[in-house]
Amino acid sequence: xxxxxxxxxxxxxxxxxxxxxxxxxxxxxxxxxxxxxxxxxxxxxxxxxxxxxxxxxxxxxxxxxxxxxxxxxxxxxxxxxxxxxxxxxxxxxxxxxxxxxxxxxxxxxxxxxxxxxxxxxxxxxxxxxxxxxxxxxxxxxxxxxxxxxxxxxxxxxxxxxxxxxxxxxxxxxxxxxxxxxxxxxxx
Numbered sequence: 665x666x667x668x669x670x671x672x673x674x675x676x677x678x679x680x681x682x683x684x685x686x687x688x689x690x691x692x693x694x695x696x697x698x699x700x701x702x703x704x705x706x707x708x709x710x711x712x713x714x715x716x717x718x719x720x721x722x723x724x725x726x727x728x729x730x731x732x733x734x735x736x737x738x739x740x741x742x743x744x745x746x747x748x749x750x751x752x753x754x755x756x757x758x759x760x761x762x763x764x765x766x767x768x769x770x771x772x773x774x775x776x777x778x779x780x781x782x783x784x785x786x787x788x789x790x791x792x793x794x795x796x797x798x799x800x801x802x803x804x805x806x807x808x809x810x811x812x813x814x815x816x817x818x819x820x821x822x823x824x825x826x827x828x829x830x831x832x833x834x835x836x837x838x839x840x841x842x843x844x845x846x847x848x849x850x851x
Contacts, residue, residue: 755833
């Protein structure tokens with residue numbers, strides 16, 4: 665049993681090391697030798713846990729899918745207005761990026777792949793769907809705020825991302841209020 669527990673700890677260590685590598689370099693430039701060095705394993709031992717870089721990336725994106733589904737479920741109730749739900753959801757996702765290196769890496773992997781994907785990647789499609797059909801532009805705004813803040817973060821750990829996302833939502837709300845006060849609300 666001790667060997668199995670040690671193997672599980674090593675497996676988790678490999679996932680964290682790979683996440684740090686993918687978050688920093690993206691998929692194409694991630695180097696499994698660097699992952700092995702971070703864990704103290706040989707590259708051969710690393711392959712004992714994951715057969716390829718692609719398998720490591722899939723494990724991380726699976727983590728993103730599971731966490732995102734759990735978070736999205738909390739915001740599925742249509743009772744609060746879409747704007748409130750999308751704002752809270754974006755802030756929670758941004759906070760998760762800051763606190764969970766695996767989530768951060770998986771989001772980077774998803775965003776790196778998104779331009780070539782035949783359809784909108786899962787989390788982004790789910791975010792859009794949460795905005796309700798009548799609030800499509802609002803769902804697009806939520807995606808732009810989250811992805812834009814992520815892509816322009818000053819460091820790869822995305823420290824302060826949740827605060828930046830909150831500030832962007834506040835700025836958008838202030839602009840909308842100002843336009844409404846001037847009678848120039850967007851149509």
